[in-house]
Amino acid sequence: MVAGKSVYFKPRHVDVTVQTERAYQKQTGVNENARTPAAKRVNASGHTRYWKNVGLGFKTPKAAIQGRYVDKKCPFTSNVSIRGRLLTGTVYSTKMKRTIIIKRNYLHFVNKYQRYMKRHRNFAVHCSPAFEPKIGDVVVAGQCRPLSKTVRYNVLSVKSRSGKGGKKFSKH
Numbered sequence: 001m002v003a004g005k006s007v008y009f010k011p012r013h014v015d016v017t018v019q020t021e022r023a024y025q026k027q028t029g030v031n032e033n034a035r036t037p038a039a040k041r042v043n044a045s046g047h048t049r050y051w052k053n054v055g056l057g058f059k060t061p062k063a064a065i066q067g068r069y070v071d072k073k074c075p076f077t078s079n080v081s082i083r084g085r086l087l088t089g090t091v092y093s094t095k096m097k098r099t100i101i102i103k104r105n106y107l108h109f110v111n112k113y114q115r116y117m118k119r120h121r122n123f124a125v126h127c128s129p130a131f132e133p134k135i136g137d138v139v140v141a142g143q144c145r146p147l148s149k150t151v152r153y154n155v156l157s158v159k160s161r162s163g164k165g166g167k168k169f170s171k172h
Contacts, residue, residue: 017068018069018070027077028079029041030048034048043065044066045066045068049068050077051065051076054081054156056082056142061131063129063131064076064077064128067130069128071129073128073147073154074128074129074130075156076128076130077128077130080154081145082142082154083143084144085142086140086142087123087125087142087143087153088104088140090103090136091133091134091136091138091139092135094135098127098129099124099125099126099127099148100127100139100155101122101124102123103123104121104122105119105120106121123141125151125154125155126151128154128155131155133158134160137158139155139157139159140155140156140158140159142156
C-alpha cells in the first residue's frame with residue numbers, strides 16, 4: 001500500500017440538499033457509485049443526472065436537465081411514459097405538493113331545448129418541479145399510467161398567462 005493513497009473506493013459527492021424526505025432520494029437511471037460517469041449524463045453543473053425526451057414534440061425543460069430535484073413521477077427524469085390522450089386546461093388549484101388541478105370547460109348540447117349548456121371537469125395532474133404554474137396558466141397534460149388514486153396525467157408544458165387579466169369593461 002502506497003502512503004497517503006486509499007485502496008477503498010470513495011463515491012462521488014452526494015448532494016444533501018436533495019434529501020428532504022425520510023426515504024433516500026435517488027434517480028433510478030443513475031449509478032451514484034460509478035467511478036467515471038457517462039459524459040452523456042453529466043449536466044452543466046457537473047452532477048450526474050438522468051433525463052429523457054418524452055416525444056410528441058415536447059422539449060425537455062432546462063430545469064429538468066440542469067436541476068437537482070428527484071421526482072419518481074416526472075416524465076422527463078424518471079420511468080413514466082406518456083401515452084394516450086393530451087389534455088389542455090387552465091390551472092385551477094396549486095395547493096397540493098407536486099399535484100395541480102386543471103379545469104376543462106366544454107359545452108353540452110341539450111336536445112330538448114336545442115341549446116348548449118356550460119359544463120366543466122376537473123382533473124388532478126402531476127406537476128414536475130421543472131414547472132411552476134400559477135392559477136390561470138394554460139397547461140398541456142399527457143396521459144400516463146395511474147400515479148395515485150386520482151392522478152393519471154402529467155404536465156408536459158405550461159403557457160404563462162401573465163399580463164392577461166380577466167375580462168375588462170370597455171370604455172365608451
